[in-house]
Every structure is written in structure tokens, then in C-alpha cells.
Amino acid sequence: MQESFDISSSSGKYNVVAGLDLLEQVVSEHPDAIYMVDERLAGTLPKSVTRKILIEANEGNKSLEKMPEVLLKMREAGANRTSHLVAIGGGVIQDIATFTASIYMRGIPWTYMPTTLLGMADSCIGGKSSINMLGYKNLVGNFYPPERVLIDMAFIQTLNADQVVGGLFEAAKICYARGYQEFLAYLQESPTFPMSADNAQRVIVRALKTKKWFIETDEFDQKERLLLNFGHTFGHAMETALGYRLWLHGEAVAAGMVVAADLSARLGRIDAVATQRITRILERCGLPTRLAPGLSAQGVRELMGVDKKSKSGRLRLVLLDAIGSANIASDVDERLLLAALSAHAQVPA
Ligand SMILES: NC(=O)c1ccc[n+]([C@@H]2O[C@H](COP(=O)([O-])OP(=O)(O)OC[C@H]3O[C@@H](n4cnc5c(N)ncnc54)[C@H](O)[C@@H]3O)[C@@H](O)[C@H]2O)c1
Numbered sequence: 001m002q003e004s005f006d007i008s009s010s011s012g013k014y015n016v017v018a019g020l021d022l023l024e025q026v027v028s029e030h031p032d033a034i035y036m037v038d039e040r041l042a043g044t045l046p047k048s049v050t051r052k053i054l055i056e057a058n059e060g061n062k063s064l065e066k067m068p069e070v071l072l073k074m075r076e077a078g079a080n081r082t083s084h085l086v087a088i089g090g091g092v093i094q095d096i097a098t099f100t101a102s103i104y105m106r107g108i109p110w111t112y113m114p115t116t117l118l119g120m121a122d123s124c125i126g127g128k129s130s131i132n133m134l135g136y137k138n139l140v141g142n143f144y145p146p147e148r149v150l151i152d153m154a155f156i157q158t159l160n161a162d163q164v165v166g167g168l169f170e171a172a173k174i175c176y177a178r179g180y181q182e183f184l185a186y187l188q189e190s191p192t193f194p195m196s197a198d199n200a201q202r203v204i205v206r207a208l209k210t211k212k213w214f215i216e217t218d219e220f221d222q223k224e225r226l227l228l229n230f231g232h233t234f235g236h237a238m239e240t241a242l243g244y245r246l247w248l249h250g251e252a253v254a255a256g257m258v259v260a261a262d263l264s265a266r267l268g269r270i271d272a273v274a275t276q277r278i279t280r281i282l283e284r285c286g287l288p289t290r291l292a293p294g295l296s297a298q299g300v301r302e303l304m305g306v307d308k309k310s311k312s313g314r315l316r317l318v319l320l321d322a323i324g325s326a327n328i329a330s331d332v333d334e335r336l337l338l339a340a341l342s343a344h345a346q347v348p349a
């Protein structure tokens, strides 16, 4: 059964639909649109779609350096000011499409069909684009929500266990950031791999409706929405250190959450038992709970300094106050920060 709800944003409302057969629906509604599609999914497009731009989903292609090429392909596909863009893919395609739609001929309307669990349960709403530049992750970006988000459950079938678990984890994080009750309600939806289309839809819609609260309360990342970055400052540093290989985003954030919880305990904000509980939940999901092999505490700390969410040297971290209650902390004691990282490193300090 299809489900539908709206998201309010400063640029107006947009609609989210989750269900089956939505790819066919979008193609019949937008036969002349430009389709920007993850190269891997080219085979799923109906033959009738002729105006398409295929892009390999990788961090290098999601960069400012590659944007002229993408914009040129839009031009070559005949896009003009009245064209509609339909993007089909995961977070990488979404970021490229958001940015493209926002600047091509001063902005054109677009539709997004997320195809990874991360895209479906998290990034597809919120309207953000994050583009890499000169090796810096997500340095450039803007807000430009699509007109509609269509989540076709059929795309779940080809995702592997790691991709699903990584996405489930981001969904869990959203619910966790909203409060313990919301988190328990999420767990009751049986977020496990493999998932039936029905099950996936329930998990995804719950996570999105929870995220809806965050983005409608704080569209531009000033306060509440920052809580969704729980584990991310540590996670991003590890992803950078690993050169975006070895770990999926969700795995890096999982390990980051454990360090953030450990630091919260060292600062006396939560009981150490809470850290153990989070660690156990993540382990049960098969997620990492230590720094990636070979990474030192000091090395990760140095990379955290360049996170774009830190204000001139003052690192702002999302820490826990109690299970399910997170807050932004600045001026965290460096020794305790390093101790929390060292406690989870797999190499000697
Ligand atoms: N703009 C935002 O709000 C936001 C939020 C979170 C993450 N992101 C960005 O999203 C990116 C990560 O997103 P992602 O994990 O979706 O990555 P992705 O788009 O790179 O997809 C991951 C892999 O899955 C493949 N794939 C996509 N759909 C598939 C399907 N249905 N079946 C099989 N394989 C499929 C892709 O080809 C790719 O190899 C990062 O660049 C991150 O910065 C953006």
C-alpha cells in the first residue's frame, strides 16, 4: 500500500510517497524529463526513457571539479529552464542532482527516487546537497528540495547486507536522536536484513516521519537538526583517514557513536553502562564499535579538526546527556577526548 506525507520547507511543501511501482509512475508522468541515474541502475530504466545521464556513484564524481561536465551533459540532453530533472540513485546521485537542479539555468524542478536504504530512510528529505571540493568532503552545498520524493521499494531487492545495515543504522540514529521512546518504537518495526518490501516500508516511513520533525523544526541546521550528527564528527574523520574505502558511512558513524558515548561518560554526562548498551546494540547489528584497523587516536583527532561543523578550532560535538537525549558540547577537554579515542583504537597509542 502506498503511503504519502508532506514536508514543509521555506521554499514550500514537497511530497513524499513510499510504495511499489513508482518508477513506472514517474516515467509516465515525466516522459520528457532528463533522467540522472546511477550507472549501476541503468538496466532498470524503461526503454522509453531516452534523455538520460548515467553517473558512476563515487565520491570523486560528487565534486565541484566534476560539475561542469554534468552541467554540459544537461545541456547536451537538451535541458532548458522548463525541463524537469528526475534523479534515481543513492546519496551520491542525490547530492549531484540537488546541486545541478539548483544551479542549472538558475534552478529547475526535480524529483528524487532514492535507491539505497540511506537515501530512502534518511537523506531523501531535508533538501541538502553536499559536494566535495579539492579532496575536502562535503565542503560546498546548498538547500534545494525536490518537488517530490518517490520511494520505490523494488530498489531494496538488489542491496547487499552491508548496504542495508548501514542504512538501517542511520535510520536508528534518527530515531535515537529524537528520544528513547522513538528508538524503541523503531526497534519494534523489526529493522533487520533481509527485509520484505512491507517491512522496509514501515522502517523507512518511521525514520522519515521522525526526521521530518527535525527538519521542520530546524530546517537550516541551527540547533535540533545538529543532533542528527551524533557520531558523525568522529565518523567523518575515520572515513577521511580511510580514503572512503573499507567502511561504509554508516559503519564509520557507528564506531563514532561509541566514542561519542564513551566521551559523554568520561565527562560524567551519562553512566558508563549506557556506553556498553550502545556498543552491544551495534555489535548485534554487525557494526564496528572500535576505530578502524590501523587508525590511531591522535590521527583521528587531527582529522576531526577540519570538520566543517567546527567553529575556528572550537570543536562542537554531539554528546549524550542520558539515553536518548543528546546535546551540543563545545570546549570539550582534549585529554578526555583523546582518552575516549585511545580506548577504542586498535593500534597502540
Ligand atoms: N545530502 C544529504 O542530505 C546527505 C545525507 C547523508 C549522506 N549524504 C551523502 O550520500 C553519500 C552516501 O550515500 P549512499 O550510501 O546512498 O551512497 P551511494 O549513492 O554511493 O551508493 C552506494 C553504492 O550503492 C550502489 N547502489 C545504489 N542503489 C543501489 C541498488 N538499488 N542496488 C544495488 N546497489 C545500489 C551505488 O552504485 C553505490 O555503489 C555520501 O556521499 C554522503 O555524503 C548526503
Ligand SMILES: [Zn+2]
Pocket (backbone or CB within 6 Å): 170, 232, 249, 253
Ligand atoms: Zn550520516
